[in-house]
Amino acid sequence: MAIFVFGGSLALVVDWPPGPANLDWGVWVVVYFGYVFVVAASIFHVKTGR
Amino acid sequence: VSVTSVYLAVLGLYFLAMAGLGVWFNRRARSRSEFFIARGKLGPATIGLSFSATQISGSSYMGAVGTEKLLGYGFSPAGVSSAAAPWFSYILLGDRLRRVGGKLGSVTLADIFAARYYSKAAGLVVTLIMLVAFVPMIAAQLKAGANVFEVIVGLPYWMGLVVFGGIVIFYTSLGGMYAVAWTDFVQGIVMIAGFAVLAPVAVTAAGGFSGMHLQYAQLNPGAISFLGKLPALWVVSDFVVWGFCQIGGSPAAVTRFLIPEDDRTLKRAMAYSVVCQSFIYVCATLIAIASGVLLPDLGQPDLTVPTLVSRLLPPVVGAVIMAAALAAIMSTLSSILLLSGSLMVENVYVKFLGKNVGDQQGLRIARRATFVIGAAALLVAIRPPAAIFWIVTVAFSLMASAFTFPFLLGLWWPRATKEGGIAGMLGGAAACVLWYVLGYLRYGTLEDWIGGIWPALVGPLVSLLLVVAVSKLTAPPPSEVEATFFSD
Numbered sequence: 001m002a003i004f005v006f007g008g009s010l011a012l013v014v015d016w017p018p019g020p021a022n023l024d025w026g027v028w029v030v031v032y033f034g035y036v037f038v039v040a041a042s043i044f045h046v047k048t049g050r
Numbered sequence: 051v052s053v054t055s056v057y058l059a060v061l062g063l064y065f066l067a068m069a070g071l072g073v074w075f076n077r078r079a080r081s082r083s084e085f086f087i088a089r090g091k092l093g094p095a096t097i098g099l100s101f102s103a104t105q106i107s108g109s110s111y112m113g114a115v116g117t118e119k120l121l122g123y124g125f126s127p128a129g130v131s132s133a134a135a136p137w138f139s140y141i142l143l144g145d146r147l148r149r150v151g152g153k154l155g156s157v158t159l160a161d162i163f164a165a166r167y168y169s170k171a172a173g174l175v176v177t178l179i180m181l182v183a184f185v186p187m188i189a190a191q192l193k194a195g196a197n198v199f200e201v202i203v204g205l206p207y208w209m210g211l212v213v214f215g216g217i218v219i220f221y222t223s224l225g226g227m228y229a230v231a232w233t234d235f236v237q238g239i240v241m242i243a244g245f246a247v248l249a250p251v252a253v254t255a256a257g258g259f260s261g262m263h264l265q266y267a268q269l270n271p272g273a274i275s276f277l278g279k280l281p282a283l284w285v286v287s288d289f290v291v292w293g294f295c296q297i298g299g300s301p302a303a304v305t306r307f308l309i310p311e312d313d314r315t316l317k318r319a320m321a322y323s324v325v326c327q328s329f330i331y332v333c334a335t336l337i338a339i340a341s342g343v344l345l346p347d348l349g350q351p352d353l354t355v356p357t358l359v360s361r362l363l364p365p366v367v368g369a370v371i372m373a374a375a376l377a378a379i380m381s382t383l384s385s386i387l388l389l390s391g392s393l394m395v396e397n398v399y400v401k402f403l404g405k406n407v408g409d410q411q412g413l414r415i416a417r418r419a420t421f422v423i424g425a426a427a428l429l430v431a432i433r434p435p436a437a438i439f440w441i442v443t444v445a446f447s448l449m450a451s452a453f454t455f456p457f458l459l460g461l462w463w464p465r466a467t468k469e470g471g472i473a474g475m476l477g478g479a480a481a482c483v484l485w486y487v488l489g490y491l492r493y494g495t496l497e498d499w500i501g502g503i504w505p506a507l508v509g510p511l512v513s514l515l516l517v518v519a520v521s522k523l524t525a526p527p528p529s530e531v532e533a534t535f536f537s538d
Contacts, residue, residue: 001140004134005293009286011278012127022263024275027123031335034130035328042137042324046317 003042008034053365057203060369061376064240065217068233068380072221075228082412085226086157086392090311092231097306097315098322099238099310100231101136104294104303105379111241111378114331116351122266122273124280125338129331131293136323138443139297139304139372140226140316146461148316148534151308158306158389159301159457160389160397166460167471168531170402174474177397179452180301183445184390188427189434190442191383192218195376196385196431201356202372206302211431214376222384223391223417227309230384240328244374248355251362254339259336259354265343274340281502291450291506298454299506302385311515317497443496444486448509451482451509459517464536470521478513482506 008030016026044050079085092100110132118125142305147162155163160180164173192215221229256262263274272278276285297304310316340352348357355375359368394415399405407415456474459466485505489498499505 001134002224003412004131006321007440008127008131008289012285012289018496021260021475022267022274025124026276027126027274030276031123031126031130031229034127035332038130038134038137039366042134042321045137045140046321 004034006035053368053459054203056365057369057372059363060334060366061203061373064373064376064385065213065235068221069217071233072224072229073234075225075232078228079226079413081155081409082395082407083155085413085416086388086396087151087305087308088227088231089309091228093308094315094318095322096231096235097309097319098136099326100381100385101232101303101306101319101323102326102330103234103238103241103377104306105135105300105382106134106241106327106384107382108191108198108375108379111330111334112355112375113352115334115338115341116354118335119342119345119354120270120273120351122270122275122284122339122342123409124273124276124278124333125288125290127276127285128292129293131289131337132296133324133327133331134293135296135300136303136320136327138293139307140320142294142458143304143307143461144316144320145313146535146538147304147307148459149538150311152311156308157396158392159305159453161401163456163460163471164397164401164533166535167468168468168528169468169472172472173397174454174469174473175393175472176375177393177402179449179475179479180393181390183425183441183449184302184386184393184442185427185430186434187445188383188386188390188424190274191379191386191436192428192431195379195383195534198372198376198379201353206461208432210489211428212249214380215424215428215431218380218383218387219421220429222387222426223421226416226420227388230388231306231309233384234381237381239335240370240377241374242329244327244371245330245337247367248358248363248371249333249336249461252337252344254360255362256340256343262340262343263510266339269346270342284499284502284504287502287504287507291504295454295506295510298452298457298510299450301449301453302382302389303462304383305389331449387424390423391416394419394423442494444483447482447486447504447506448479448510450506451478451513452476454478454510455517457516457520461535463521464522464532466517467521467524469524469528470517470519473520474513474517477516478509481512482509485509487508 009028010049016024019028138249154165160173160176163176195214196207196210199205200207267274340357452475456471482505485508486496488500
């Protein structure tokens with residue numbers, strides 16, 4: 001959770017280089033990878049309790 | 051067969067199914083506590099999707115697409131953190147709230163506050179703040195549902211209101227939490243299915259994922275990155291608040307934490323909820339960007355989804371997506387209605403007025419109270435006063451400001467006292483309202499805030515300071531509080 005909140009907040013104000021599909025890497029990291037991260041993290045928490 | 055007939059047929063079937071669930075669960079609840087909370091009677095998928103469907107209102111399902119179309123990726127981080135909110139809520143409140151709720155036999159979150167802050171006054175403050183926020187919210191959701199009917203099938207507003215509101219009030223007051231959670235479950239699936247169909251069709255029509263972004267960047271250059279259209283503090287405070295402050299701002303969803311009897315069910319429920327919300331919000335982002343390409347000149351953001359649907363999909367599929375939009379409104383509405391009923395019965399009638407009621411009598415009162423609140427909101431929604439829209443606009447921020455830290459510290463900090471908790475709730479709510487007023491005086495709207503900082507961030511911070519400072523200055527809580535809340 002701390003990684004998500006603090007890392008995510010920081011990532012929002014950083015200048016990101018251009019990435020694939022005409023988007024910058026910031027959008028890929030926070031938005032699209034962000035969804036993958038929260039889903040994976042919540043399932044990991046259910047499975048392991050950590 | 052006309053398009054309107056197809057829409058009416060699909061929506062009619064959908065409404066019949068929802069009313070049927072209410073009738074099906076009519077005899078299931080045996081006491082008012084079972085009616086309001088159904089503790090231990092629902093599985094993880096039902097609880098999880100019910101949490102999500104409650105949290106996602108009509109405005110976040112339909113309105114967010116229109117807003118994101120205009121603001122672009124600066125608005126998207128709020129969706130990611132909203133999707134994370136069930137998981138955050140579990141980590142921050144989860145099993146302790148469930149265990150304490152079970153130990154105390156709590157039916158509402160106001161019960162938890164009253165026990166933790168060892169005072170009827172604390173429970174009453176929570177009840178009053180929630181009711182002030184909820185009753186206008188019920189009326190506004192009813193109005194939103196009636197408006198969808200008006201726009202989509204051309205029914206007069208009052209008729210849409212009676213049909214739409216009547217169905218929700220019917221199944222909620224008949225089946226209580228059983229009906230609300232199971233209709234939420236079905237509605238959650240309809241919401242997922244609706245966007246699962248629309249998102250790929252819209253992206254393909256807009257030129258595919260990569261081509262769509264190229265065109266969107268040309269049409270709306272600032273909106274392709276986070277800070278091109280919005281101040282950094284706006285984007286960051288939106289991101290933090292939607293994930294972190296749902297524990298205070300969405301009490302109707304958080305009440306789902308009182309349902310499971312074991313930790314495993316609750317954890318699995320929250321994982322279902324995260325998956326459901328992530329899917330819906332990622333689809334919403336794709337639909338929003340695609341609509342920025344396909345409908346660049348559409349003036350009214352709220353009409354983005356209906357316009358896309360009518361242009362891209364056959365009427366039967368379009369009707370299912372409009373049913374999904376109504377589902378988003380209905381699921382939030384029924385949960386708020388049930389919670390308002392439980393606050394009136396448990397916290398006002400039984401605890402504050404000291405009335406003693408048996409199981410059967412309590413069940414009758416619970417049903418009647420839920421029905422009466424719904425009917426009253428229906429009357430207000432016929433011609434809603436302008437003030438209710440102000441309250442609806444600030445309702446989430448108000449509750450997030452009042453409850454987030456008193457709730458959190460109440461569960462995790464044994465030193466938090468009655469005086470600290472009440473000061474935190476009242477002070478947080480007051481700071482939030484003041485920040486809105488200052489923004490309004492400066493910009494003439496509730497949507498712009500001083501420094502771009504959302505009042506839902508200012509209020510909780512003031513509340514945190516007050517809970518800590520006032521608790522330190524007052525006598526520690528009695529030992530029973532420690533035994534109930536912190537014995538583990």
